[in-house]
Amino acid sequence: MTEISKAYEPQSVETKWYDFWVEQGCFTADPARVSASRPAYSIVIPPPNVTGVLTLGHVLNNTIQDILARKARMDGKEVLWLPGTDHAGIATQNVVEKTLKKAGEIKHRDDLGREALVARIWEWKEKYGGIILKQLRALGASCDWTRTRFTMDPEYSRCVQGVFVDLYKKGLIYRGKRMVNWCPASLTALSDEEVTMKEQRGFMYHFRVEVVEHPGTFLTIATTRPETIPADTAVAVNPKDPRYQHLIGKHVYKALPLDVPKEQRVIPIIADDHVDFEFGTGVLKVTPAHDKADFEIGLRHKLPVIDVLTPDGKMTAEAGAELAGLDRFAARKKSAELMEAAGSLEKAEPYVNNVGFSERADVPIEPRLSEQWFLKYPSVEASKACVADGSMRFFPDRWAKVYDHWMTGIQDWCISRQLWWGHRIPVWYRGDEIHCGLDAPAGDGWTQDSDVLDTWFSSWLWPFATMGWTDNKTTDAANATLKAFYPTTDLVTGPDIIFFWVARMIMAGYEYMGDLPFKNVYFTGIIRDKQGRKMSKSLGNSPDPLDLIAKYGADALRFGVMRAAPLGQDVLFDETAVELGRNFCNKLWNACRFRQMHGGETEQEVNPALLTTDDRWILGRLDLAIREVTQAFAEYKFSDATATLYRFFWGEYCDWYVEASKPVLGMPGEPPTDPAKVAQRNNKLAVIDFVLGHTLRLFHPFLPFITEELWHGMAFNTDLPADRGGKTLLYASWPKAFDDDERAYFRVDPVIEASAQARFDLVTLGRNLRAQSNIPSNKRVPFVIRPAAPLPQEELDILKGLLNAEALTLAATDWQAPKGTPVAANAVGELFLPLAGLVDVEAERARQEKELAKVRSEIQKVQDKLANPAFTQKVPASVLAEHQQRLIDWQAKEKQILSTLH
RNA sequence: GCGAGAUUAGCUCAGUGGUAGAGCACUUGCUUCACACGCAAGGGGUCGCAGGUUCGAAACCUGCAUCUCGCACCA
Incomplete structure (x- = not known):
C-alpha cells in the first residue's frame, strides 16, 4: 500500500494515468479479440471541426461517450471508440483565409488561387488542426487514437467520391438550375438545413403603381423588399379577388428604376392562386429572381427573370443607376427614398417578419437561381421504419417524432458548394459531354467541376468510412473492423444536428451497409449559462474547460457536468x-x-x-x-x-x-x-x-x-x-x-436495514435535542437511553460515539426523567438529555408543545381517512394496513411527548 | 399556423395514484485525531391557474396562462 497524500492533487495524477493507459494500449480496439463471450461495443465520435477548440458542449458530449466506453470495458466488452475530425468546409476555409489576411499575406483568396489556397489550408491543418483531440485527452477520453480519422484522408475521400459516382449512376444525384439558398457572405449555395429563420424588425412599404390601360388608376402594393422592384416582372392578384378581377391581363408601370423610360417598365397583371387577398393590399409584386415562391409563379406564367443582385449582395446595373453598386440593405432605404421623392410611396410602417439567415455567416440569405447538384435521398423508407419500429432507439424518445416528421417531408439535398476546401465533385466536362467518375476520362480538354461537396456529404458516411469501407464487396467482407464493430452501439450527439447528420447517416448506413449505423442515439441537451442563455464568445459566458480542469481537475468537471445534465434537458452550467x-x-x-x-x-x-x-x-x-x-x-x-x-x-x-x-x-x-x-x-x-x-x-x-x-x-x-x-x-x-x-x-435483509436505519434516526433525534438546548456540538454531555429491546454493548458504544456523548447510561426500570428533560424516541427506544440547570425548561416545553401539535395534526389526518368508509372499503389491504400502522406510530409518539411534558 | 417539452423550496431539478424530496444557497453551532473542498442541527413549498376522474391527485383527463425548442411561413 502506497501512502496517500493529505489533499487530492489531480494534475500529476491525471497525466500519469493517461500516459499509462495510452502506453499500455488500453484504448486500442482489436477485432480479433471479439467473440461470443467478449462482444463488441463501438461508438464513433461526432467529429469536431478540425479547427475547433474544446467547449463545454464537447465536454458534455464526450464525457458521456467516455462513460459509456469505460462501462462497456468493465462489462468485459471489446470497445472501439473511434475519434477524428471533420474538414468543415466553410468554417475551415474562413479561418485560414482570415489568418492569411491578418498576416497581410493576401487581400483576397484569388490572390493565391485555388490550388495554393488549398495547399495552405492543408499546411495549416497539419500544424494547428486537431487541437481539440489533444484537449479531449485532458478530459480523460478513452478513444482509440491509433484509428484517428479525418474526413479528407485519402481513403475517406475515395469513399465520398465513390458514393457520389454511385448515386449519380443510380440516378439519385442530378444537376439542375434551381432556386437555392445563397449566402452572400460565403458566396456559396447552402442546404435548407443551413438556413435558420430569425425575426427581423423592418418596414412594410406600401407603394403604388399606375395601371397602363387606365391612366389615373393605381394599385397599391405592400413589400418588405423595395430594392427588388426593378426585378419585378409582374404583379399578381388572386383570381377570386373581386377588387382586382377587372384588371387581370392589364399592365402597370413599375415604380423603379426611374432612369428607365416609363414605357420600358410595363409589366403584366396576372392572376395566381398563391396570392392571399387578406394579406397586405392583396396585390403581390412578382420577383422571380429573388424569391422562391415568386420563381414558381414565374414558371407558371412564363415570366422573364431579371436578376438585380450580385453574388455578394450588391445591386447590379439593371437595378438602375441610382441603386447600382449599393449593398442590398442600403439599396432598400434608397429605393424607398426614391419612391418617396417620386410620390409613389404611400407609407412605410414598422413590421416584424421572419428572414432566413445563413447559419454560419449569420447574414440573411438570398434565394438565387443557380446551377447546383442535388441528391434525392436514398433508403428513405428503411430509415424511417427503423426508428418507427424501435429497432433503433432514440433517447429521449420524443426526438423520434421530430425525425419522423422531417423524413416524411424530406426535400432533395443541395450538395454542391462554391468553395475550394472540400471534396471536389467527381464530374468532368468537355463541351456538352459530361463524365462522372473517380478520375478524369482519357483524352484532352476535360475540366473538372469546380464545386466541392457539402461537408455533411462526407460526414454522413462516418460510421463505416472510418472503418476502412471501400464499397468493394470482397474487400469489405474481409474487413475485420467493419465485421466486428459495425453497426456501432451508441451515438451521442446534440439534437441540433439530427437532420444534418443523424438522419443522413441512417440513410447512408442502409444504402451502403444494408444495416442501421447505430442501435441507440443519445441526444444531449444544450449547455447554457446560469441565466439560461446559450454559451457564446460574444457574451463571454463560456468558460474554457481547460481552465476548469486546471483549477478543479478533470474528474471534478466530468462529475459536475454529469450531475447537472438530466437526460434530454438543457444544462444550466x-x-x-x-x-x-x-x-x-x-x-x-x-x-x-x-x-x-x-x-x-x-x-x-x-x-x-x-x-x-x-x-x-x-x-x-x-x-x-x-x-x-x-x-x-x-x-x-x-x-x-x-x-x-x-x-x-x-x-x-x-x-x-x-x-x-x-x-x-x-x-x-x-x-x-x-x-x-x-x-x-x-x-x-x-x-x-x-x-x-x-x-x-x-x-x-x-x-x-x-x-x-x-x-x-x-x-x-x-x-x-x-x-x-x-x-x-x-x-x-x-x-x-x-x-x-x-x-x-x-x-x-430488510429487517436489519430498517433496524440500523432506526438507530441512526434516533441519533439524529438526539443530536437535535442538543442543538435545541443550545449545547455546542463540541461539548460532551451525558445521555440516558431506555431501549425498547435490549441493545448489545457494542451498539451502545456506537450510539455514544455518534452522539458525541460523555456517557450513555441505561435507564433503570424505575427511573423517571426529571420534569422538562428533553427526550426523543422511536422504535429503538427513548433517549433523554438530562441536563438539570443547563436546559431552559420553558424553551423545551415550547418545543414539545410544537411537536405535539404537529403529531396531533398528523393523527387527525390519518384518523379522518380511516373514518371514511369509502376509503376503508375500497383501498387495497396493504395501503389500509400501512395507514393503520401510521396511526399507531403517531399515537405512540403523542403518548411519549405527553409523558415528559408534565 | 403545426408539433414537442417545461411550469414542484431563493436557484437547478428528482418525484406518474397512498405521510412533498435532493443538491446548491440560507440560518445556527463546531479548528470532534479522513476531509473546513469538512461535521452537526435547522428554517423554507396552498407542486402555474381553473375544472374533472378517484376513497385519495404534484402525478391521470380537459381547458387556460406563461416560457423554451423544432417545423412551416404571406409578399
Whole structure:
C-alpha cells in the first residue's frame, strides 16, 4: 500500500494515468479479440471541426461517450471508440483565409488561387488542426487514437467520391438550375438545413403603381423588399379577388428604376392562386429572381427573370443607376427614398417578419437561381421504419417524432458548394459531354467541376468510412473492423444536428451497409449559462474547460457536468457544479486515507459470522446502489447514476457507516489487543475494503483518474488477473448486484436495514435535542437511553460515539426523567438529555408543545381517512394496513411527548 | 399556423395514484485525531391557474396562462 497524500492533487495524477493507459494500449480496439463471450461495443465520435477548440458542449458530449466506453470495458466488452475530425468546409476555409489576411499575406483568396489556397489550408491543418483531440485527452477520453480519422484522408475521400459516382449512376444525384439558398457572405449555395429563420424588425412599404390601360388608376402594393422592384416582372392578384378581377391581363408601370423610360417598365397583371387577398393590399409584386415562391409563379406564367443582385449582395446595373453598386440593405432605404421623392410611396410602417439567415455567416440569405447538384435521398423508407419500429432507439424518445416528421417531408439535398476546401465533385466536362467518375476520362480538354461537396456529404458516411469501407464487396467482407464493430452501439450527439447528420447517416448506413449505423442515439441537451442563455464568445459566458480542469481537475468537471445534465434537458452550467465535483473527489480521497490510516494489511475475506448490524446495513445499501446505477446506465440516465453514487458514498457510507465504525476500529495506530476485538476490527476493515473496492469500480466511468490512483494506492489491484483489474481499474469487472445466495451469505435483509436505519434516526433525534438546548456540538454531555429491546454493548458504544456523548447510561426500570428533560424516541427506544440547570425548561416545553401539535395534526389526518368508509372499503389491504400502522406510530409518539411534558 | 417539452423550496431539478424530496444557497453551532473542498442541527413549498376522474391527485383527463425548442411561413 502506497501512502496517500493529505489533499487530492489531480494534475500529476491525471497525466500519469493517461500516459499509462495510452502506453499500455488500453484504448486500442482489436477485432480479433471479439467473440461470443467478449462482444463488441463501438461508438464513433461526432467529429469536431478540425479547427475547433474544446467547449463545454464537447465536454458534455464526450464525457458521456467516455462513460459509456469505460462501462462497456468493465462489462468485459471489446470497445472501439473511434475519434477524428471533420474538414468543415466553410468554417475551415474562413479561418485560414482570415489568418492569411491578418498576416497581410493576401487581400483576397484569388490572390493565391485555388490550388495554393488549398495547399495552405492543408499546411495549416497539419500544424494547428486537431487541437481539440489533444484537449479531449485532458478530459480523460478513452478513444482509440491509433484509428484517428479525418474526413479528407485519402481513403475517406475515395469513399465520398465513390458514393457520389454511385448515386449519380443510380440516378439519385442530378444537376439542375434551381432556386437555392445563397449566402452572400460565403458566396456559396447552402442546404435548407443551413438556413435558420430569425425575426427581423423592418418596414412594410406600401407603394403604388399606375395601371397602363387606365391612366389615373393605381394599385397599391405592400413589400418588405423595395430594392427588388426593378426585378419585378409582374404583379399578381388572386383570381377570386373581386377588387382586382377587372384588371387581370392589364399592365402597370413599375415604380423603379426611374432612369428607365416609363414605357420600358410595363409589366403584366396576372392572376395566381398563391396570392392571399387578406394579406397586405392583396396585390403581390412578382420577383422571380429573388424569391422562391415568386420563381414558381414565374414558371407558371412564363415570366422573364431579371436578376438585380450580385453574388455578394450588391445591386447590379439593371437595378438602375441610382441603386447600382449599393449593398442590398442600403439599396432598400434608397429605393424607398426614391419612391418617396417620386410620390409613389404611400407609407412605410414598422413590421416584424421572419428572414432566413445563413447559419454560419449569420447574414440573411438570398434565394438565387443557380446551377447546383442535388441528391434525392436514398433508403428513405428503411430509415424511417427503423426508428418507427424501435429497432433503433432514440433517447429521449420524443426526438423520434421530430425525425419522423422531417423524413416524411424530406426535400432533395443541395450538395454542391462554391468553395475550394472540400471534396471536389467527381464530374468532368468537355463541351456538352459530361463524365462522372473517380478520375478524369482519357483524352484532352476535360475540366473538372469546380464545386466541392457539402461537408455533411462526407460526414454522413462516418460510421463505416472510418472503418476502412471501400464499397468493394470482397474487400469489405474481409474487413475485420467493419465485421466486428459495425453497426456501432451508441451515438451521442446534440439534437441540433439530427437532420444534418443523424438522419443522413441512417440513410447512408442502409444504402451502403444494408444495416442501421447505430442501435441507440443519445441526444444531449444544450449547455447554457446560469441565466439560461446559450454559451457564446460574444457574451463571454463560456468558460474554457481547460481552465476548469486546471483549477478543479478533470474528474471534478466530468462529475459536475454529469450531475447537472438530466437526460434530454438543457444544462444550466454553473462553476459551482464543478466545485461540487472537486469536493466530492476530495471526499472520496479522504475516505480512502481514513481506511489507510488504520493500516492493517489484513486483506482478509469478510467473515459473515462477525458482521454487525451496521455492516449488514452498508452491504445492503451498496447492493441497492449497484442496482440503481446499473439501471440508470440501462436507461442512459447519467444524472440519476451520479445522484445515487453521491447519496450512497457521502450520505450513507461516510456520514454513517464510517462514523459508526470508529469505536470498533479504535484510534489510528492504537489497535485493540483483546482477541475478540481484534477479530471484530479486522472484519470491519474487510467490509470497508469490500465496499471501497466496489465503490471505486462504480465510480470509475465517471471519475477515471482518481479512482485509478486510489485503486493502486489502496492496493485493490493485487491478487486480480492483469486483464481484470490487476493492471488497471479500466478492465476491472463492473460490480454485480447481490444474488439471493450473496444476500443470504452477507445476511442482508430488510429487517436489519430498517433496524440500523432506526438507530441512526434516533441519533439524529438526539443530536437535535442538543442543538435545541443550545449545547455546542463540541461539548460532551451525558445521555440516558431506555431501549425498547435490549441493545448489545457494542451498539451502545456506537450510539455514544455518534452522539458525541460523555456517557450513555441505561435507564433503570424505575427511573423517571426529571420534569422538562428533553427526550426523543422511536422504535429503538427513548433517549433523554438530562441536563438539570443547563436546559431552559420553558424553551423545551415550547418545543414539545410544537411537536405535539404537529403529531396531533398528523393523527387527525390519518384518523379522518380511516373514518371514511369509502376509503376503508375500497383501498387495497396493504395501503389500509400501512395507514393503520401510521396511526399507531403517531399515537405512540403523542403518548411519549405527553409523558415528559408534565 | 403545426408539433414537442417545461411550469414542484431563493436557484437547478428528482418525484406518474397512498405521510412533498435532493443538491446548491440560507440560518445556527463546531479548528470532534479522513476531509473546513469538512461535521452537526435547522428554517423554507396552498407542486402555474381553473375544472374533472378517484376513497385519495404534484402525478391521470380537459381547458387556460406563461416560457423554451423544432417545423412551416404571406409578399
